[in-house]
Structure formats: structure tokens, C-alpha cells
Amino acid sequence: MTDSSPRQTYQDDPDIQRRRWIILIVMNLFTFMSTLDGSIVNIALPTISHSLGLPVAQTEWVTTIYLMAICAAILFFGKLGDSIGKIKIFKLGMLVFLIGSLLCGFSNSLGFLLISRVIQAIGASMTMANSQGIVTDIFPPTERGKALGLVGTFVSLGSIAGPSLGGVILSALGWQSIFWVNVPIGVIAIAFGWKMLPPDMVKTGASIDKAGTGLFTGFILFLFAGLLLGQQLGYGDVRIVGSLILAAVLLGVFLWVESRKQEPLLKLGLFRNPLFSLGILCGFLVFVSNFCFNIIAPFYTQSILNLSPFQAGFLLMLFPIMMVIIAPLSGALSDRIGSEILTFAGLIMMVIAQFGLARLHEGSPIPIVGTWVAMLGIGTGMFQSPNNSLIMSRIAKTQLGIAGSVNSLIRNIGMVVGITVATSTLFGVMSREAGYRVTGLIPGRPDIFLAGMHIVFVVSASICLIAALLTGWRMLHSRHSTEEDSDKSKQRMNASRADGK
Numbered sequence: 001m002t003d004s005s006p007r008q009t010y011q012d013d014p015d016i017q018r019r020r021w022i023i024l025i026v027m028n029l030f031t032f033m034s035t036l037d038g039s040i041v042n043i044a045l046p047t048i049s050h051s052l053g054l055p056v057a058q059t060e061w062v063t064t065i066y067l068m069a070i071c072a073a074i075l076f077f078g079k080l081g082d083s084i085g086k087i088k089i090f091k092l093g094m095l096v097f098l099i100g101s102l103l104c105g106f107s108n109s110l111g112f113l114l115i116s117r118v119i120q121a122i123g124a125s126m127t128m129a130n131s132q133g134i135v136t137d138i139f140p141p142t143e144r145g146k147a148l149g150l151v152g153t154f155v156s157l158g159s160i161a162g163p164s165l166g167g168v169i170l171s172a173l174g175w176q177s178i179f180w181v182n183v184p185i186g187v188i189a190i191a192f193g194w195k196m197l198p199p200d201m202v203k204t205g206a207s208i209d210k211a212g213t214g215l216f217t218g219f220i221l222f223l224f225a226g227l228l229l230g231q232q233l234g235y236g237d238v239r240i241v242g243s244l245i246l247a248a249v250l251l252g253v254f255l256w257v258e259s260r261k262q263e264p265l266l267k268l269g270l271f272r273n274p275l276f277s278l279g280i281l282c283g284f285l286v287f288v289s290n291f292c293f294n295i296i297a298p299f300y301t302q303s304i305l306n307l308s309p310f311q312a313g314f315l316l317m318l319f320p321i322m323m324v325i326i327a328p329l330s331g332a333l334s335d336r337i338g339s340e341i342l343t344f345a346g347l348i349m350m351v352i353a354q355f356g357l358a359r360l361h362e363g364s365p366i367p368i369v370g371t372w373v374a375m376l377g378i379g380t381g382m383f384q385s386p387n388n389s390l391i392m393s394r395i396a397k398t399q400l401g402i403a404g405s406v407n408s409l410i411r412n413i414g415m416v417v418g419i420t421v422a423t424s425t426l427f428g429v430m431s432r433e434a435g436y437r438v439t440g441l442i443p444g445r446p447d448i449f450l451a452g453m454h455i456v457f458v459v460s461a462s463i464c465l466i467a468a469l470l471t472g473w474r475m476l477h478s479r480h481s482t483e484e485d486s487d488k489s490k491q492r493m494n495a496s497r498a499d500g501k
Helices: 014-018 020-036 042-052 061-084 086-105 110-138 141-173 182-196 210-233 238-258 268-272 274-304 309-316 318-337 340-357 366-392 397-434 446-500
Strands: none
Touching: 014 020, 020 086, 020 110, 020 141, 020 182, 042 110, 061 086, 061 110, 061 210, 061 397, 086 110, 086 182, 110 141, 110 397, 141 318, 141 366, 210 238, 210 397, 268 274, 274 309, 274 340, 274 366, 274 397, 274 446, 309 318, 309 366, 318 340, 318 366, 340 366, 340 446, 397 446
């Protein structure tokens, strides 16, 4: 392995530092579009189904194949970014994503659309895997929390805003427009990106672990197939059980292989850092919890409160709006007071909001619903930025690409697990209440849906509570370590003074 780490860094170059915020805007445009395209398609599935003459169950793969491809490829592109340059991979990813978006809009069959979505997902994974590493490289420590906070804002904004924004675009311009809207924005971002992004300064030249890449891809494909198809066929189906068992076996073999590789796809040593591991785990739990909300809230607002899609979209937009306001402030504040207290406070607020959502019913006033939705957005904004800063600030420069890709991978897996937890819990409770298997809303029986919804939000609140307890433990452990270091420093100073006498 050759280490081509430079003498000069991005932070030493005054020209790069002058345009660092423009670079951040360019990256955030693609961060927003790539995460948005994971959820914006959901609201268009009935229209796509009708347009292509397909059952809705088949068109659901337009969403799932995108998430599957991202998760399967993201570690590879994170490692490749560390090896040959994160900025080079990010630039290429912008172009691939744009081509995929264009092809999606021209699709006239499910097969062509799925292939186009895979191309789009490969481009998205190239940008997702390296954006946080580039930000950590370019921004000085005094501004890193604010910068990563803005990245986290656009990630969550893209993830949460998909259904409401997609509904507006779909009603005005048709289903192809949800893909084509990426093209003009992408062209502008690429033009600025090619001009503003500097050459790569940090790269390792390490070889790529082909065996690890193959094993991890297999694990993701069988895991997602088992989780997503299990919702349709039932988790007792032998094919689903077999798929999940095979995924577990592949994961075990992957970890065994990686622990013996000199240049593995995933450096397991990253997880020996407790702050990194806890940050990754808490980020995963938060995305699971938030996607429980993301799945259930549109059904509640439209089918139970009888709001129009337009009205429901504006009500649910309180979540991303609050995030946009709070996350940058939280990131900037974390640069001054530290990240632990902010992540803990954000998680506590999310727990309160989720339990509040669990108490909603058929006659709940809209202002009350909006209050809980807004609180959830505030709590998420308080958590995401400092947590991203905690994760990325504990990693060596030569591993920022793979660390960023792990963070993005966990986020995308959290989305899928959140969808699975929400739908499985909802339909499980509804089936118990109805006395037969339920896979959709029952006309005239809002009570059965509400029974399921209440349990889903109690589960999601409990998931957030686990993250809050872990973060609280991390905060206390960090303070204890700081106090010990301070005591040792005082002892050394006293000993030095004594020796001087």
C-alpha cells in the first residue's frame, strides 16, 4: 500500500477555504436529491402502476430496488474514495445519478425503469459515501459541526420531504417529472462542482477487497428481499425464512473474511472506537423511528383526519421545516459546547413527541397534531448534526470515505427497517383486532387502524428511548474520562513542581 497523504491539506489552502461554503452547497444539492429519490417515488406508485398497466405490488420494486442498490454499493464506493480520491468519486457519482434520473423519466416499461433506478442508485451511493468525508477534510474543526449539520439537514430533509413534495410535483407535471426535476438542478450542481471542487489531496492507493464486496452485496440483497417480501408473503413463509438465514450466514462469513484481510472493504477496527460505534448505532435507531412516522403519518392525516393530500403534505412539512431551522443552529452550537448534550436533548424531545403521537385519535385537533410533528422535527434537528460531527471527528483522514459510507449505509438500512417495523406492527395489530389477516385500511373501521398506529408509535418512542439512554451513558462516560484526564494532568503538574523544588 502506498500512502500519498500530502504535506498540505485543504485547510491550509486559502483559495479552497474561501469557497468552502459554495462547495458545501454543491454537495448538499446532490445529497438532497439522492435521499429525496428514496422516498419521493412512493406517492407516485399508483400513477406509475396505472400508466404501465402493472399491479401496485410490482411497482413497489421501483422504491425498494433503489434502496437495495445503494446499500449494496455504498461501502465499495466509500473504500474506493479513500483509495483513489473522494472528490473524484463524488464528481463521477453526480454524472451517473443525472444519467439515471434522465433514463427513469424516459422509461416505458417496469424492466427499463428498474434498470434506470439501479443506475441512479449507483450514482447516489457514490455521492453519499464520500460527501461527509469531503466536508470533514475541507472544514476546520471550529466549523465542522455546522457544516456536517447542514449535510445532515439535507439528508433528513430529502428523506422526510419526499411524500409531500412528490405529491405537489406529481399533481402538476406527471410521474416522469419526479425524476426529470433532478436534471436541471443536477446540471447546475455539476457545472459548479467541476469548477469549485478541488483536486484530491487525501488518498491511500489501497487495493479493493473483491471478496468482501461480493459477500456484502449478497448479504444486503438477501436481507432486503427477506424483509420487504416478508410484508407481502408473511414472515413464516419458508422462502422468507431461508432468505433471512442466508443473509445472516453471509454477514457472518463477511465479518470473518474482513477480520483476516490486510486491506478489507470495512475496517472493523473503526468500531473499536466507542464514540463512533455508539454514534452509528444511535443514528440507525433514529432513522428506524423516524421512518415509522414517515410511513404511518400520511395514512393517519388523510384516511383518519380526512385531510386532502395537499393539506396533509403541508401539515407533515412541519417536520422538515423545523429540521431546516434547527439543524444548522444545533451544528454550530455543537462546535462551541460539544455534541453529547445536544444529541441527548434532541433524543428526549423525540421520545416525548413520539409518545404524543401515540395518543392521537380520530378527533385530534390539527394544532395538536402539528405540535407533535414539529417537536419531532426539532428533536431530530438537534440530534442529527452533533451526532454526525461526533462520528466523523473520531476518524483518521485516510478512513473518512469508508466511515462516511458506513454512516450512510446505516441510515439507508434504518429506513428499510423502519418501514418493516411500522408495517409489520401496524398490520399485525390490525389483524389481531379484526380477527383476520389485514394488509390495508378497513373502510369504516378507523378504530382498528388507530389501535395499530398507537402501538407503532409506542414502539418508535421506545426505540428513541433506547438511543437516549445510550447517548446519556456516552455523555456520562465522556465527562468521567475528561475528569480523570484533568486529575492526571494536575497530578503531573504537582509532581513536576515538587521535582523542581
